[in-house]
Amino acid sequence: MSRGRSTEAELALHGGRPVRDRLLPYGRQWIDEEDIRAVVGVLRSDWITTGPMVARFEEAFAEYVGARYAVSFSSGTAALHGAAHAAGLSPGDEAITTPLTFCPTANCVLYQGARPVFADVCRDTLTLDPGAIRRHVSPRTKAILPMDYGGQPCDLAEIRALAEQNGLLVIEDACHALGATYQGSKVGSLSHMTVFSFHPVKHVTTGEGGMVTTSDPELRRRLQLFRNHGIDGDGRQRQAEGKWWYEMSALGYNYRLSDIASALGLSQLRKMQYSLSRRREIASRYTAALGALEEVETPMVRPDCESAWHLYVVRLNLERLRVGRGQVVQALRAENIGASVHYTPVPWHPYYQRLGYTKGHWPNAEGAYERIVSLPLFPAMRDKDIEDVILACTKVIHAYRK
Numbered sequence: 001m002s003r004g005r006s007t008e009a010e011l012a013l014h015g016g017r018p019v020r021d022r023l024l025p026y027g028r029q030w031i032d033e034e035d036i037r038a039v040v041g042v043l044r045s046d047w048i049t050t051g052p053m054v055a056r057f058e059e060a061f062a063e064y065v066g067a068r069y070a071v072s073f074s075s076g077t078a079a080l081h082g083a084a085h086a087a088g089l090s091p092g093d094e095a096i097t098t099p100l101t102f103c104p105t106a107n108c109v110l111y112q113g114a115r116p117v118f119a120d121v122c123r124d125t126l127t128l129d130p131g132a133i134r135r136h137v138s139p140r141t142k143a144i145l146p147m148d149y150g151g152q153p154c155d156l157a158e159i160r161a162l163a164e165q166n167g168l169l170v171i172e173d174a175c176h177a178l179g180a181t182y183q184g185s186k187v188g189s190l191s192h193m194t195v196f197s198f199h200p201v202k203h204v205t206t207g208e209g210g211m212v213t214t215s216d217p218e219l220r221r222r223l224q225l226f227r228n229h230g231i232d233g234d235g236r237q238r239q240a241e242g243k244w245w246y247e248m249s250a251l252g253y254n255y256r257l258s259d260i261a262s263a264l265g266l267s268q269l270r271k272m273q274y275s276l277s278r279r280r281e282i283a284s285r286y287t288a289a290l291g292a293l294e295e296v297e298t299p300m301v302r303p304d305c306e307s308a309w310h311l312y313v314v315r316l317n318l319e320r321l322r323v324g325r326g327q328v329v330q331a332l333r334a335e336n337i338g339a340s341v342h343y344t345p346v347p348w349h350p351y352y353q354r355l356g357y358t359k360g361h362w363p364n365a366e367g368a369y370e371r372i373v374s375l376p377l378f379p380a381m382r383d384k385d386i387e388d389v390i391l392a393c394t395k396v397i398h399a400y401r402k
């Protein structure tokens with residue numbers, strides 16, 4: 001790293017030369033020729049939706065996470081909706097969740113006419129704090145909806161114990177955490193239902209898609225009904241059995257994943273091992289380089305967990321900087337580093353404010369929000385990309401340090 005040339009240089013935000021010429025996004029898909037062949041194969045086959053690939057993808061996915069069943073959906077958000085329905089959430093019920101998440105984690109509770117109750121996160125991991133959950137349990141509570149922030153599993157043993165004591169279901173939003181482990185077990189096998197997303201920035205992509213894993217046959221049945229209009233079985237099964245007749249027994253949606261998407265997912269799943277190890281490698285290179293800066297706090301992973309590293313989130317030590325987090329993100333973007341912020345606390349959004357939620361109840365989550373910056377992290381990043389991120393961070397921090 002030619003420190004004199006680059007890190008002392010004028011920030012691109014102030015008219016200097018950017019660290020790189022093209023924007024490096026914070027996340028993006030990684031598609032190879034095998035994936036493309038898998039999709040083309042389905043396009044040439046008899047079934048392009050709800051054919052044999054859906055079941056194959058579900059089986060392979062359940063096996064990968066160590067759950068008995070996996071039920072696919074058209075998006076992670078649809079999968080959350082399905083899980084909230086299967087949990088029986090309805091008007092008058094409450095579900096306890098985290099403010100520091102992508103809004104669908106809480107929205108799925110609203111879809112069911114129930115009320116999300118936000119509890120604070122742990123200061124170190126930014127995942128739901130079991131002590132805070134306990135303080136919010138009421139006679140109306142039906143479910144706990146934790147989220148594995150950044151790819152690090154939440155405190156699953158304690159959350160599970162709390163759920164058992166109070167007769168609650170755990171719906172774990174693991175959209176960040178495919179491949180993560182908690183006390184030696186894979187995420188996806190540890191909660192009543194675990195939800196995954198296959199959006200292009202996630203570990204496995206199907207374009208749009210999602211999955212719920214469970215080991216409970218009754219939850220599985222409800223999930224399957226919900227994603228298919230509340231109708232048992234599907235057109236292909238009926239064709240195979242020579243049946244024309246069907247019954248709708250619940251109000252469901254069309255939230256099915258197609259065979260085209262499932263073939264892509266199945267092919268993507270085969271590359272998880274490389275994808276995870278590349279994410280871990282990038283994270284450890286960031287930590288080695290940025291840990292040296294006093295203005296930056298690098299992410300921690302608890303010793304009984306392996307993070308899946310969906311995000312690499314640093315926290316700025318604002319006492320040592322002349323500017324706020326917003327300007328640091330702007331400056332990184334001007335250097336063509338797609339820094340981002342995950343997330344604006346959900347109850348701060350105008351829609352939630354109109355529902356009557358107010359700010360200031362979650363000091364850890366709201367305090368972290370003012371400091372967090374997500375750096376680019378995805379397996380297709382080249383070594384040069386990693387160096388650019390480190391160079392740009394160092395440049396921006398040097399320029400704004402007190």
Ligand SMILES: *Cc1c(COP(=O)(O)O)cnc(C)c1O
Binds near residue numbers: 077078173
């Ligand atoms: C990506 C994501 C979702 C939603 O997934 P979609 O597939 O985009 O609908 C939900 N929760 C979290 C935490 C996510 O990161």
